[in-house]
Amino acid sequence: MKHLILVGACYLDTILTVPHFPKEDSKLRATAVQVRRGGNCPNSLEVLAHLLSAGPHRPNVKLHLVTCLPDAQAAATSKILSSFGDGSENAIDFSHCLYRAGNEEPASSYIIRSGETGSRTIVNFNDLPEMTGSEFEKIADAFAEHGKGDGCWWHFEGRIPETTFRCIRYLRQAMPESTISVEVEKPNREGLIELAAEADVVFYSRSWAESRGYTSPEVCLKAQATSSRASFMLCTWGEQGAGALLLPSREYIHHLATLPGDRISVVDTIGAGDTFIAAMLYGLHVETWSSEARLAFAVGLATKKVQREGFAGLVP
Numbered sequence: 001m002k003h004l005i006l007v008g009a010c011y012l013d014t015i016l017t018v019p020h021f022p023k024e025d026s027k028l029r030a031t032a033v034q035v036r037r038g039g040n041c042p043n044s045l046e047v048l049a050h051l052l053s054a055g056p057h058r059p060n061v062k063l064h065l066v067t068c069l070p071d072a073q074a075a076a077t078s079k080i081l082s083s084f085g086d087g088s089e090n091a092i093d094f095s096h097c098l099y100r101a102g103n104e105e106p107a108s109s110y111i112i113r114s115g116e117t118g119s120r121t122i123v124n125f126n127d128l129p130e131m132t133g134s135e136f137e138k139i140a141d142a143f144a145e146h147g148k149g150d151g152c153w154w155h156f157e158g159r160i161p162e163t164t165f166r167c168i169r170y171l172r173q174a175m176p177e178s179t180i181s182v183e184v185e186k187p188n189r190e191g192l193i194e195l196a197a198e199a200d201v202v203f204y205s206r207s208w209a210e211s212r213g214y215t216s217p218e219v220c221l222k223a224q225a226t227s228s229r230a231s232f233m234l235c236t237w238g239e240q241g242a243g244a245l246l247l248p249s250r251e252y253i254h255h256l257a258t259l260p261g262d263r264i265s266v267v268d269t270i271g272a273g274d275t276f277i278a279a280m281l282y283g284l285h286v287e288t289w290s291s292e293a294r295l296a297f298a299v300g301l302a303t304k305k306v307q308r309e310g311f312a313g314l315v316p
Contacts, residue, residue: 001151003143004048004281005064005096007136007167008041008157009126010080011109015270020116031115036310037083038109040157040183041065043274043311044281045092046084047301050315051282059285064093066139068128069106072099076106096139100128111270118266133166137174140167144175155281156199158183161191168198183277187211197228201284203277204235217243218252225250232284232291236276241299246291253292255299268309275314276302 017032045065052061070077077099084092107126114120143152154171156164164182171178181201184192187208196202204220214220217235225233225245236242241256258264279301283294305314 002059002061002285003064003152004061004155004285005066005143005152006041006045006155006157007066007131007164008039009107009159010037010039010042010065010067010069011124011126012036012076012080012106013038013109013111013270015111015113015120017113017115019114021112021114021119021121037080038270039067039107040185040274040277041067041155042080042084043271044155044278046311047275047278047314048282049084049092050311051278054315055282057286057288059282059287061285062093063091064096066096066098066131066136068098068100068131070099070103070128071101074104074106076104080106096142098131098135103128113268113270118269120270130160131163133163133170136163136167137170140171140174153179153181153281153285155181155277156183156195158185158189158192158195161189161195164195165191165198168195172198181281184208185273193224193227196224196230199228199230201232202228202230202234203280204233205273206235206237209235209237217254218245221245221252222250234280234295236273236302242276242295242302244291244295253295255292255295257299257303264303264307266306269306271311272302272306275305275311 013036015034016030018028018030022028045063048063081094107128110123112121152175168180171180180199182195182199183203184196185205185208188211209220217237220235221233221243225247231247233245234242239257243254245252276298279298280294283289283297
């Protein structure tokens with residue numbers, strides 16, 4: 001059995017849908033409000049759990065979440081963990097989460113979603129103590145001690161780069177057979193390039209690429225490849241789909257989200273990038289798929305996601 005461990009923040013999202021984005025110092029009535037669990041890695045794990053239990057292939061993969069949560073007895077913690085559902089054999093393992101004793105409130109995101117444009121503006125608040133490098137090392141050691149080290153794939157959200165860099169370096173030393181992937185998402189976050197240089201698989205966001213002056217996925221990936229050890233690099237580009245670069249061959253492939261002339265109805269873009277990553281991590285564990293098939297599957301599932309609310313029914 002292989003182990004896929006996702007390391008990143010878990011949030012409780014409050015989503016306000018409004019007719020249009022409000023002007024500063026104005027009053028606006030929301031048309032809908034929704035509270036649901038969020039966070040890049042938890043979202044990806046929810047999609048992965050569905051794929052492993054109902055997807056077109058059933059790779060033998062066990063899912064794990066490493067994140068900071070409130071006190072184990074807090075109501076918010078119970079709500080977050082129960083939100084994943086899925087009682088299948090591929091249920092997510094939460095035993096390596098870090099429960100912050102005495103903290104009752106989870107990390108929170110407040111999301112304003114515009115009905116006019118489909119865009120969303122996110123404000124985060126997190127008062128939980130962040131994971132430290134030494135805490136992560138104990139988690140990694142626990143996998144190694146149980147003989148799981150060689151079959152591990154570690155995926156990092158790419159937040160708090162200094163700590164994440166220490167985590168990756170530790171894995172390279174203690175568990176050299178592990179595969180490591182990382183997200184490079186937030187523009188202007190220092191240290192992400194250094195993280196990407198240490199990973200085997202890298203996911204770049206369009207917003208990060210454009211903040212660096214790149215005008216397409218291909219331009220971004222080929223520029224970043226010069227300083228990376230990765231064998232596979234990907235960059236999403238919204239309605240234009242995503243591109244992938246295979247190394248060391250430098251073969252570039254691209255898959256469009258829609259065919260020219262096609263139109264889709266965008267309902268909910270929150271979690272589209274997380275869905276793409278989940279679908280790609282799933283595809284990378286389907287040994288019979290080509291790189292083209294994996295990219296097409298990930299783009300297709302992310303495109304399907306933006307046309308529905310949340311993740312329910314995303315996987316048949």
